[in-house]
Amino acid sequence: MxxxxxxxxxxxxxxxxxxxxxxxxxxxxxxxxxxxxxxxxxxxxxxxxxxxxxxxxxxxxxxxxxxxxxxxxxxxxxxxxxxxxxxxxxxxxxxxxxxxxxxxxxxxxxxxxxxxxxxxxxxxxxxxxxxxxxxxxxxxxxxxxxxxxxxxxxxxxxxxxxxxxxxxxxVENEQKLALLAERNRLARDLHDSVNQLLFSLMLTAGGAKEMTTDGRMKKTLDYIQQLAQEALQEMRSLIWQLRPQGLENGVASALMNYGKMLGLNVEMDIHGVIDLPSDVEECLWRVGQEALNNCKKHADVSTVSIFITVKNKQIKMEITDKGCGFNYSDEEMPSLGLKSMKERIEAMNGTFHIKSAIGKGTTVQMMIPLKGERAK
Ligand SMILES: Nc1ncnc2c1ncn2[C@@H]1O[C@H](COP(=O)(O)OP(=O)(O)OP(=O)(O)O)[C@@H](O)[C@H]1O
Ligand SMILES: [Mg+2]
The missing domain is CATH 3.30.450.40 (GAF domain)
Known part of the structure; x- marks a missing residue:
């Protein structure tokens, strides 16, 4: 040599x-x-x-x-x-x-x-x-x-x-997913155990209150009921916080798992942290599911990327595949899947766009305004 x-x-x-x-x-x-x-x-x-x-x-x-x-x-x-x-x-x-x-x-x-x-x-x-x-x-x-x-x-x-x-x-992705799963498990366990106990405590105190005529006892039981109610409230917010980085990770991990279930490798990129109202989360979840379905059914790819950005009181989500692409025009929505995605987003006062070209892949983009902007 x-x-x-x-x-x-x-x-x-x-x-x-x-x-x-x-x-x-x-x-x-x-x-x-x-x-x-x-x-x-x-x-x-x-x-x-x-x-x-x-x-x-x-x-x-x-x-x-x-x-x-x-x-x-x-x-x-x-x-x-x-x-x-x-x-x-x-x-x-x-x-x-x-x-x-x-x-x-x-x-x-x-x-x-x-x-x-x-x-x-x-x-x-x-x-x-x-x-x-x-x-x-x-x-x-x-x-x-x-x-x-x-x-x-x-x-x-x-x-x-x-x-x-x-x-x-x-490896990083695996660790992120494991952490997410652990936090979800903890949230679920707390919800099912401590929450139920506090709830029974509240009901029992309420029932006992009805059974006594003693004024001081009634007051004490009332206080116990009130404390149990507050503890339940605290618990609820704790459980929310346990779901990492606010609600949008609820959607993110749901979409990630959904993609996995379809046999797609989902690359997730999230910027910004915010508590999403549940209707926004639900909307993104439904639209995201349909976008992933379409990638699976039509695009002929194994990898899909999802970008989520929360900035300036709006949430943007983009779902991209590098698959076969298709001819698309905003005027002519070809069929129900795409149409209902657009309608869902527009019902939230948001905007919906598709960029696609034959052989170049497809990007589905959506934006939903948050808080004040949406209450029109
Ligand atoms: N990611 C994608 N890659 C390639 N083609 C796509 C993609 N998304 C949509 N298309 C094309 O657009 C068409 C319309 O999609 P749409 O979701 O509206 O209907 P569909 O998936 O065929 O049926 P369904 O109503 O069951 O969702 C598809 O049939 C397909 O040809
Ligand atoms: Mg479809």
Whole structure:
């Protein structure tokens, strides 16, 4: 084996070891990036994670030049750049030489500091199967081109990292679900045991009150009844609180379980926390169920994503599949399923849209105003 091959294998081995030990996503990315820079002849690197909507965050960096660490790494946390543009519009499928780095060009123009001779970088998507998580970028001073051999190695490393990200996300999801199940169980148990006891206490005190003519006794029993009533109230609110992050997680976990029952893998992304009125929750649950049914019946996919955002006194929910898509126009609702989704949402003063294109998948979007906005 040539020296180069041995070097390559050693790099992959070192990376695999680092990845294997990790359980925390950001710590893992930080460690693996340092490891990569250490075992190769590269000088600096950074990793962007990109969410499904295309927003990115810098999650790890190593030996960035001062031009890029200016003002608490501002050049790395704001604005767009060519590598992310390419990643987001799907052109970046493999490791690539990026001709020049826009962030570095901006840094030079704005005089943010020394670039340490770094002008170009290689960029590699982090993937596991057809799922994408972000970008790995690496650079060296005065290096304007990466050979095919170097890009192939980076690609192999990126695959390892992508697979590790996927593993960590799966574990996190499992933990979230286990926690949810435990809290639901506790809520159910409290409801069935303590609540029932308090309820009987209240009834018994009420009954005893009727059985006596003694004024002082009546007063005492009345007090007991009142206390039991208050305890019951406290208990009710405690049980609500036990259902994590307010009511919207009731819907979220219900939809998650419903998707599971259909044999779909549901990716859930929730932002914001609020107590949802039960009619909103019910509406989202019914509409969500139909959307998941449609994904299962028509889209030909195994994975569906659900985004829920509560912000500015409104709740938004989006259900997306990357399946076959269909021709859709707002004027002509093809059949009952879609029609009743729209009607349910509009009955809550909300808005309902479908975006779909053949071969590109389908997104069902809905928004319902909360509180004052809805009481029209
Ligand atoms: N996620 C999706 N992916 C692909 N096609 C879809 C999707 N959702 C809906 N469609 C298309 O739109 C049509 C209408 O959907 P709709 O839910 O109104 O009716 P349906 O699912 O066929 O019947 P049902 O009334 O039992 O729900 C479907 O028959 C299907 O062709
Ligand atoms: Mg349907």
């Amino acid at each position: 040539s020296e180069q091959h041995i070097q390559k294998l050693q790099t992959l081995k070192a990376i695999a070891e680092t990845l294997n030990e990790a359980n925390d996503l950001e710590e893992m990315l930080d460690a693996v990036l340092k490891q990569l820079i250490h075992v190769t002849e590269l000088e600096c690197g950074w990793i962007f994670l990109v969410d499904k909507k295309g927003s990115y965050s810098l999650v790890a960096d190593c030996e960035l030049p001062p031009a890029l660490t200016w003002e608490n790494k501002q050049p790395m946390c704001e604005g767009d750049c060519w590598c992310l543009d390419r990643y987001n519009d799907g052109r970046l499928q493999r490791a690539a030489n990026i001709i020049e780095c826009k962030r570095l060009e901006d840094a030079i123009e704005e005089k943010w500091g020394d670039t340490k001779g770094i002008t170009h970088h290689a960029t590699v998507p982090l993937r596991a199967g057809d799922e994408k998580f972000g970008l790995l970028n690496v650079a060296s001073p005065n290096k304007t081109h990466f050979t095919n051999e170097e890009l192939a190695l980076l690609e192999a490393v990126a695959f390892q990292i992508g697979t590790a990200i996927k593993r960590i996300k799966l």
